[in-house]
Amino acid sequence: MSSSKQKSNNKTAKRLPVNGWIIFIAAIILVVGFILWSSLFKAYPVNGKKQMLAISTGDTYSGFIDRLAKENKVNFPIILKLYQKFMIHDSMKAGVYEVRQGMSIRQVMQMLANADNAQMNRILVIEGTTFKQLADSLRKDPLVSKEVLNLPQQQMLQALNIPFQHPEGLFAPDTYFFAKGESDKKILSDLYKRQMKALDAAWANRAPDLPYKDKYEALIMASIVEKETSLDRELQQVSGVFVRRLKMGMRLQTDPTVIYGMGDRYTGNITRADLRTPTAYNTYTNSGLTPTPIALPSQKAIEAAMHPDSSNNIYFVATGNGGHTFSANLESHNRAVQDYLSVLKSKKE
Incomplete structure (x- = not known):
């Protein structure tokens, strides 16, 4: 073989790897470009020319991106999270935003970091x-x-x-x-x-024989019921206890009314002395309802005040594990109180 042919073959052998690297790098660039386009620069899905996007207080970019991914509205959510981490130096702001057709996901994410972009204010x-x-x-x-x-x-x-x-x-x-x-x-x-x-x-469709003079008293009861339980399933039971107490002439003896009457004096703890200190709202020292509501009651609480349960319960106490134990007599109630105290003691230990 002549020396000229050998040199030519050597050059070809050296060129092939270079071409291969060029193709490989080009392929990587194409793949990265596709990932970026299909994640950051893909159009945000909009029904029609525009739609409103509501962001609640406490919403996060991570949760927002996860929700879009779950709904198959975005690709490569990890890319979006990395972009947010390094390129958006603020949290999402609550409000209602107008997303126009053609806006990219990146643009939407940027928009949500500035409350001035919100079209409406969330209350x-x-x-x-x-x-x-x-x-x-x-x-x-x-x-x-x-x-x-x-x-x-x-x-x-x-x-x-x-x-x-x-x-x-x-x-x-x-x-x-x-x-x-x-x-x-x-x-x-x-x-x-x-x-x-x-x-x-609710007043127009109330149960018969309720101990309220008017709908304002029913609203007062609804506010007390609202403050006594956070469980929807207990609203009518709590209402039933207080309605029966009013009919029997028993005092309501509910802590939230005492707390409301204390006003700014309440710092997170209620004492026996507080229960004995008379105020217009203390249902341990006063009979009947409080002079006004003690909170803003929900529609569910209003309905419960108008439709108390039909049991014979006139007592209830917290279980210590969420919810309450309801009782029809003092003996059962005292046992429930001891159970509650045992739960508290075991938790402290």
Whole structure:
């Protein structure tokens, strides 16, 4: 073989690996590009030209991405999470956002980090919280314009056209969406009308022989029931206990009323002295219902106040493991109390 042919073959042998590397790198670039396109730059799925996307307080990018992946709306969720970790240096902001057709998932993720992009303001009113807590949250919300909340209480109620002397219990708990900049007057008016609508409907269909003079007393009972249990299945049982006590002339003796009457003096613990200290709301020292509701009751609690259970129970105590034990006589109740104390003791040990 001539030396010229041998040199030619050597050059070919050296060129092949180089070409192979070029093809390999090109393939990697194509694969990476496809992954990036199908994850970050893929269009966010929109029904129609635009749709609203609601983000709740506490929602996270990780949970948002996982939800989209579960619904098969995104590919390679790990890429989205890595992008968020290194490129988005803020948390998701609660609100309602307008997602337009053609926006990429990356653009949507960026948009959710800035509350100024929200089209609507999310107002969360939790059942069992007080009007004071609702008012404080609205005062602190920069997206709510202030018209009535800084007025004295009676002037505020007059401005809202509310024919009651006290605001407690009059506003329906739920999750609401209002336009950014909406007034506190409009927000409170809407919540009041919704609560009155629920109260009127429940009152019209109430059970017979209830110990309430009017629907306002039923609302008071609903607020007490709301504060006594967080379990929907117990609402009617708790209502039944208190309704039977009212009919029998027994005092309600419920701690949440004492706590409400303590106001700012309550710091998380209630003592025997607190139970014996008279206030307008202390149902250990006073008979009957409290003068006003003690919280914002849900529609379920209102329905329970109108439809108490038909058992003979007049006592209940916490189990220590969630829920309550209901009893029809003092002997059974005392045993339930001892069981509760045993559970607490075992947990401490």
